[in-house]
Amino acid sequence: MRKEAIHHRSTDHFAYAYDSETLHLRLQTKKNDVDHVELLFGDPYEWHDGAWQFQTMPMRKTGSDGLFDYWLAEVKPPYRRLRYGFVLRAGGEKLVYTEKGFYHEAPSDDTAYYFCFPFLHRVDLFQAPDWVKDTVWYQIFPERFANGNPAISPKGARPWGSEDPTPTSFFGGDLQGIIDHLDYLADLGITGIYLTPIFRAPSNHKYDTADYFEIDPHFGDKETLKTLVKRCHEKGIRVMLDAVFNHCGYEFGPFQDVLKNGAASRYKDWFHIREFPLQTEPRPNYDTFAFVPQMPKLNTAHPEVKRYLLDVATYWIREFDIDGWRLDVANEIDHQFWREFRQAVKALKPDVYILGEIWHDAMPWLRGDQFDAVMNYQLADAALRFFAKEDMSASEFADRLMHVLHSYPKQVNEAAFNLLGSHDTPRLLTVCGGDVRKVKLLFLFQLTFTGSPCIYYGDEIGMTGGNDPECRKCMVWDPEKQNKELYEHVKQLIALRKQYRALRRGDVAFLAADDEVNHLVYAKTDGNETVMIIINRSNEAAEIPMPIDARGKWLVNLLTG
């Protein structure tokens, strides 16, 4: 057996509490290198005649990627404590893998050899809100979704949809516009909306907050937001807002004070200022988001800033009953801040959803003390490469997904925010080169996979556009210009997801990934219900064998009935 591929560490995706009774222990081995793995385990304090008392159970292979097989054991230790190791077999060979290395036989004179899960504490559990597993999200860029109240539109706002947006143009979209179209969302099957920022800010995207305690007057007022949340809740739709805490806007009061008073400002330590006086050229001499002078980075370790932002976070929950916070540029803010953020918002509303914008591997934020989920751009990237750009084969796609899934605890995957595109990426149909069939496959994949899927406004009716600002066009409300067939496809998939628990909450397994025919088969299983997803990505009809023994099983084609 290839020892350098065998890996486990008693933390993160390898060893975690899945719920308040169950531990998950995972092992990685070289792909196709090991025949059989057992978990060897016991309570550390169970001894008899000078020998530690352990038992064994077989581990189950939950998937593979290009390099590795992954094995899982689920244990409910009666005293919530565990010491454990792994017994690996290949051919006639046997290895016992422990924290202290490899042995031929399992030592029992000491538990110190073994891996340790010291105690299962409920308070340390990673627990995302249960409802997100059943939610289908819809992301709205409010300035471009619908203009419900032209009286508050910005001066010079263009007529709705009259032209393509520029980085600075306005079209008058607002909160009333969203309220007016909730029936549309309900018809599609949406159960959660995520709004990009709505607080007072000069730009059209509002990621440059001027006042965290005010609704942007071009979007409405606090009463409008209250109405929006109330109407949504009546329809079973949850509401998530966007918290831009990494940086503020140039117009934010405390930053203006520093601009005016320099080193004498009482707010000077609210920011990361390298020298006075402040200057913006050639590069700002204060930390910013990227190198954007209009977005000064906040010093989130400063007690006053922390207090201020936590007040913001709790205010909109307490007063407006919102259900989630999406956290902009979340990974550039300190972990300590996010720990206090979680404590503050969960104390107020235990099932609020905390979603971080992180494009990369996000393990350090998903250990139970910070976020419930991150925006799953890793999944989006792979899906777009396989379905849209076709620069990834079926087997590479399956490998990549298995790699990502096995790099997190299972319950992290179950709450992941599975988007395919956003206000920061080109539109699906555009990435697909205009091929609606590919868009349909993307939605099929997204809406049958593990996680909490999110549709970017307009993708369901075939809107187009490249990178920002093109992906932020006005929502098309003229039925003639909407792709109704695509809409009905998405609506059907959402309905199936609601109907079949296996689609929402089942375990996923890849059954076939064929690079010749160009097809992919995976299954979602919940109890004795299995939904098979069979995807033909080629341009031709294909006979795809069902990689299961169907004898004695009741088979239904869910798409055709």
Add this chain to the structure above:
Amino acid sequence: MRKEAIHHRSTDHFAYAYDSETLHLRLQTKKNDVDHVELLFGDPYEWHDGAWQFQTMPMRKTGSDGLFDYWLAEVKPPYRRLRYGFVLRAGGEKLVYTEKGFYHEAPSDDTAYYFCFPFLHRVDLFQAPDWVKDTVWYQIFPERFANGNPAISPKGARPWGSEDPTPTSFFGGDLQGIIDHLDYLADLGITGIYLTPIFRAPSNHKYDTADYFEIDPHFGDKETLKTLVKRCHEKGIRVMLDAVFNHCGYEFGPFQDVLKNGAASRYKDWFHIREFPLQTEPRPNYDTFAFVPQMPKLNTAHPEVKRYLLDVATYWIREFDIDGWRLDVANEIDHQFWREFRQAVKALKPDVYILGEIWHDAMPWLRGDQFDAVMNYQLADAALRFFAKEDMSASEFADRLMHVLHSYPKQVNEAAFNLLGSHDTPRLLTVCGGDVRKVKLLFLFQLTFTGSPCIYYGDEIGMTGGNDPECRKCMVWDPEKQNKELYEHVKQLIALRKQYRALRRGDVAFLAADDEVNHLVYAKTDGNETVMIIINRSNEAAEIPMPIDARGKWLVNLLTG
């Protein structure tokens, strides 16, 4: 190159801030498989003509174990943000390793391929107190160190050293006894003492606390402790106490209240009780330490318990100015408790040392938000196997140490609490089968290695004893019965450690590990000063080549002058 051995993840020992300016990035590759590794890195927001701007720097091999080579790069990113990958070369082969897998050439059209260290925040730094790197600790089991005040000895206490201890016997050791022998410790060179518990408790070891706010009356009173700390500080000796927060003793007031009032007790949720009435046989029906009914486990997630224990933790710092807390059974308490513990004690005394008792891999507690160090039993285990039990070869020993060192961030190793034995393990001389030469080598290793070394009382004079209670004999004060030669050896090593910064703070490198001759050579380097440690573990004199080019260098034999 063996891809399944190449590993990096942007967290823990692989990617961390070493100080407020410097990031450490580490890579693991199969041993002797890769010739050359470069870090490819840049600020994520530096773009030119549509291409991400990156640079490269060579990585340095910092060590190897039985399976892997480990590579390190140190970077000071000007804007504290980093995206990075690795360029590996072997023979004519080249691989670029990124978060998304392997490439032949480094992609520059997107930073999303790369690993991400989003932002270096000082508040998230793992920062142990600087002084521990210069400290030589001495662990005292107060009941057995010295009887300074016979008037307060327990009734029936045996005359000092008159017999071997039993699990329940008393000999009258107390705090005054420690005060009386501070000159002894100062002569040896000790700069920190760690006392096992001193709070009121019925047992001789006092791990069954009855009152966390009182000194055990057989040990002294609060005035005695104040005097002890004051005298220690005058001599440059720091004082660490033992916090037993995982469980209390049977006599602890709140537990007595539950015993008395059952489910009606206002303290019933302070514990983990499975059913009422409480019973202790055949096993307690409440959670305990191990299965010991006298040690009921505390519910450290309960707000009142948390408040109570944090009050204890701060009380002894605030009122008595202690310098550290050693945390008993630390890994069986929830992480959330320890995060709040750190906040509370560091707010009061920023350079207090937080030391957890963890015998296993302890990464989850050493991420900057919980402990400064753990008791390094992993190092002790390897050292005893190589030097004492001789069931580990020189190369296995070097491999094992390199494995442990490379499983933690560098600054974690620098603050590790390097013990060789304690009140929970057999005495060094006993493990060495009575061979004082081996004990000398163990001390040589311990006092020249990276970390904060700790001597268990009496080991420096050759005391003997197997497992508890034998390892808790009365300290031998009769000079005739002390091994003075061993004492002088330890004293000389401590003096050398103080004299040479390289010994305290230098980087460690293994230069030779010879299983034939049975010798080991390692070096500690600080700037242009290097101390070579050359160890012959065989029973015969040996010629050991110095594995360096000594030309033009000034060489001194530190042991002989």
